[in-house]
Amino acid sequence: MQTQTEKYSLPDATGHFGPYGGVFVAETLQAALHELNVEYEKAKADPAFVAEFQRELKHYVGRPSPIYHAKRLSEELGGAQIYLKREDLNHTGAHKVNNTVGQALLARRMGKPRVIAETGAGQHGVATATVAARYGLECVVYMGSEDVRRQAQNVYRMKLLGATVVPVESGSKTLKDALNEAMRDWVTNVETTFYIIGTVAGPHPYPMMVRDFNSVVGKECLTQMPEVAGRQPDAVLACVGGGSNAMGIFYDYIPHKDVRLIGVEAGGDGIETGRHAASLSAGSPGVLHGNRTYLIQDANGQIIDTHSVSAGLDYPGVGPEHAWLKDSGRAEYVAINDDAALAAFHRLCRTEGIIPALESSHAVAHAIKLAPTMSEDNILLVNLSGRGDKDMATVAERGGMSLTAKAN
Amino acid sequence: MSRIAATFARLANEKRKALIPFVTAGDPSPDIAVPLMHALVDAGVDVIELGVPFSDPMADGPVIQRSSERALKFGVGLKDVLSYVATFRQTNQSTPVVLMGYANPIERMGLKHFAEQAAAAGVDGVLVVDYPPEESQNLLSTMDAAGIDTIYLLSPTSTDERIKLVADTARGYIYYVSLKGVTGAANIDTGDVEAMIARIKSQTKLPVGVGFGIRDGETARRIASFADAVVIGSRIIQEMEAATPETAVERVRVLVSGIRQAMDKRVEK
Numbered sequence: 001m002q003t004q005t006e007k008y009s010l011p012d013a014t015g016h017f018g019p020y021g022g023v024f025v026a027e028t029l030q031a032a033l034h035e036l037n038v039e040y041e042k043a044k045a046d047p048a049f050v051a052e053f054q055r056e057l058k059h060y061v062g063r064p065s066p067i068y069h070a071k072r073l074s075e076e077l078g079g080a081q082i083y084l085k086r087e088d089l090n091h092t093g094a095h096k097v098n099n100t101v102g103q104a105l106l107a108r109r110m111g112k113p114r115v116i117a118e119t120g121a122g123q124h125g126v127a128t129a130t131v132a133a134r135y136g137l138e139c140v141v142y143m144g145s146e147d148v149r150r151q152a153q154n155v156y157r158m159k160l161l162g163a164t165v166v167p168v169e170s171g172s173k174t175l176k177d178a179l180n181e182a183m184r185d186w187v188t189n190v191e192t193t194f195y196i197i198g199t200v201a202g203p204h205p206y207p208m209m210v211r212d213f214n215s216v217v218g219k220e221c222l223t224q225m226p227e228v229a230g231r232q233p234d235a236v237l238a239c240v241g242g243g244s245n246a247m248g249i250f251y252d253y254i255p256h257k258d259v260r261l262i263g264v265e266a267g268g269d270g271i272e273t274g275r276h277a278a279s280l281s282a283g284s285p286g287v288l289h290g291n292r293t294y295l296i297q298d299a300n301g302q303i304i305d306t307h308s309v310s311a312g313l314d315y316p317g318v319g320p321e322h323a324w325l326k327d328s329g330r331a332e333y334v335a336i337n338d339d340a341a342l343a344a345f346h347r348l349c350r351t352e353g354i355i356p357a358l359e360s361s362h363a364v365a366h367a368i369k370l371a372p373t374m375s376e377d378n379i380l381l382v383n384l385s386g387r388g389d390k391d392m393a394t395v396a397e398r399g400g401m402s403l404t405a406k407a408n
Numbered sequence: 409m410s411r412i413a414a415t416f417a418r419l420a421n422e423k424r425k426a427l428i429p430f431v432t433a434g435d436p437s438p439d440i441a442v443p444l445m446h447a448l449v450d451a452g453v454d455v456i457e458l459g460v461p462f463s464d465p466m467a468d469g470p471v472i473q474r475s476s477e478r479a480l481k482f483g484v485g486l487k488d489v490l491s492y493v494a495t496f497r498q499t500n501q502s503t504p505v506v507l508m509g510y511a512n513p514i515e516r517m518g519l520k521h522f523a524e525q526a527a528a529a530g531v532d533g534v535l536v537v538d539y540p541p542e543e544s545q546n547l548l549s550t551m552d553a554a555g556i557d558t559i560y561l562l563s564p565t566s567t568d569e570r571i572k573l574v575a576d577t578a579r580g581y582i583y584y585v586s587l588k589g590v591t592g593a594a595n596i597d598t599g600d601v602e603a604m605i606a607r608i609k610s611q612t613k614l615p616v617g618v619g620f621g622i623r624d625g626e627t628a629r630r631i632a633s634f635a636d637a638v639v640i641g642s643r644i645i646q647e648m649e650a651a652t653p654e655t656a657v658e659r660v661r662v663l664v665s666g667i668r669q670a671m672d673k674r675v676e677k
Contacts, residue, residue, distance in 0.1 A: 014542065022542075022543050023540065023542065023543060024511060024538040024539065024540075024543055025466075025538055025540070026466070026467040026537045026538060026540075026561060026563075026585075027540060027560070027561040027562055027563045027565075027566060027570070027574075027585065028467070028561075028563040028564075028565055028585060028588060028589075030540060030563075030565070030566070030570060031565040031566065031567060031570070032565065170470070170473050170477070171463060171464065171473075171477070176464060177464075180464055180465070180466045183466050184466070184467075184469070184589070184590045187467070187588060187589055187590060188588055188589035188590065189588075190565065190588060285515075286511075286512045286515050286516060287510070287511040287512045287515055287538060288464060288512060289464070289466070290466075290538070295512070297512065297516065299485075299516070300483075300485030300486060300487070300513060300516065301462075301485075301486070301512040301513035301514070301515065301516030301517070302461075302462065302463040302480065302485070302512075302513070303463040303464055303512075
């Protein structure tokens with residue numbers, strides 16, 4: 001193998017990634033987080049738990065997901081070869097389910113009969129409702145009322161799976177407010193309830209635990225890349241909202257120093273317009289949702305509304321480990337605007353017959369930008385974190401079409 | 409002696425307990441922020457907890473969330489809150505003021521700058537809900553240097569180990585959150601609270617206040633029979649929500665006076 005490795009062992013025992021991460025929550029949650037941390041460490045070291053998790057990933061999720069050489073796209077671009085890690089082929093259509101399977105198994109092991117989750121576009125809500133049904137757990141999903149309106153199909157999906165969806169009316173009525181409300185529920189019902197957080201944010205141990213459950217993605221890539229491409233990639237690309245799919249594919253590559261890690265944030269209408277969700281590219285450090293990380297905030301330290309065509313990237317914070325990887329220089333972060341993401345969406349549809357999620361389209365867009373600047377024997381590995389079926393209405397609307405109107 | 413320590417010493421001497429109201433600074437409107445503080449003093453409170461509005465008040469229930477949103481609509485930030493305290497101090501040098509809020513507005517201003525400005529304005533204590541002892545060594549040393557008390561929370565889920573940690577870290581007084589849940593939630597079981605206060609008091613000499621879920625004079629009186637202070641927040645904010653901008657201050661004065669009288673009854677006989 002050509003890569004050189006270097007040891008990496010974050011977070012530290014108190015949940016910090018350098019100055020980021022930590023446990024910034026009120027006293028009421030301290031005991032619950034401590035219990036979760038202890039139980040997670042025990043589960044991680046228990047071969048029976050690990051074996052069950054792997055069995056579920058194989059037979060329920062459908063892992064390992066393949067790596068696919070996007071030959072036509074690469075040829076068209078005339079530069080680096082683009083490979084896609086097909087997380088879109090997982091059960092429920094995205095990487096999210098890797099994490100919810102892990103946390104639901106942990107909830108069951110801890111004897112918690114009720115799980116709660118926050119959701120923005122509804123993907124994590126659906127992934128949580130799915131595993132709750134699978135393991136016979138009561139499920140309540142908090143969702144901003146604005147998002148409930150915009151994502152009616154996912155709301156219905158969660159209901160089909162037996163979950164209760166609670167519209168959140170506070171604040172900006174979006175993902176961050178849903179997270180606040182889920183935390184409030186957890187504080188109130190902490191004895192019976194397991195809070196399944198959907199990204200690598202929140203207080204310790206969540207950023208670590210969600211990363212660990214999703215790290216199966218990068219682990220598979222390490223074995224698959226030599227098989228399909230003859231070697232490891234020159235760069236790994238993934239979109240970053242909260243950052244769970246990116247941490248999932250980055251994590252096992254962190255020690256491989258000569259593999260570039262590139263996180264792609266949502267540039268929205270453009271960083272210069274202020275209408276974006278690029279916390280790392282344009283934000284500053286602060287404390288939100290239980291951890292210290294980069295935030296999009298105003299001069300008074302209030303969190304500002306974000307914007308992205310992709311609901312899954314529309315979050316004013318980012319996982320603390322990404323903040324650390326940025327500051328330490330191990331990973332690079334760039335922003336891709338709505339327009340470029342949509343163009344990449346259409347291009348992948350037409351050249352490869354793959355309809356990507358709008359989130360993943362951001363990573364594809366950056367690969368499209370990067371590939372022509374590289375030589376044909378360079379390799380880019382893109383995490384295709386989810387499929388685009390959920391985005392039909394958004395894309396159609398952007399194209400001036402309504403799905404309920406007559407087809408053209 | 410700090411204003412907070414002096415206040416609790418005076419109350420102990422008088423065999424009375426502290427009444428501590430919580431209001432969000434700038435709610436219902438910035439122009440009555442200071443008059444409201446004076447009205448609370450007139451009604452007989454001993455310490456004022458002034459909420460710093462934040463966009464994401466994770467530990468608060470719907471009532472205090474709404475009050476934070478109203479203040480934010482006026483653009484009230486930490487700087488404004490400090491200016492209200494400075495104005496209040498021009499005519500009141502004795503009632504301690506504690507700022508209560510979340511870490512981010514303080515981090516944004518910068519700990520050191522905040523401490524200097526707060527001390528200059530006449531702030532006596534800070535309670536940062538999402539800064540537990542483990543994450544607030546910098547806050548504590550910076551506030552100590554500025555002569556400001558750092559106040560911490562304990563809750564029904566706190567272990568003896570955590571009670572000790574908070575007892576060793578806290579300054580001024582300890583705020584016991586009497587409920588699992590958010591501010592303003594269901595009514596509390598005073599028996600459970602009494603047992604927990606005894607556990608806390610076995611580990612600290614600091615005064616211990618009780619808040620979350622106290623909605624009337626009778627509950628306040630029962631809490632005051634074993635705790636050193638009673639904190640009331642959501643109930644006061646609801647009173648203002650039911651009032652007009654013209655009547656809000658007066659209605660709060662009447663409500664809080666009533667609670668004060670109920671609390672003091674026990675020592676009359």
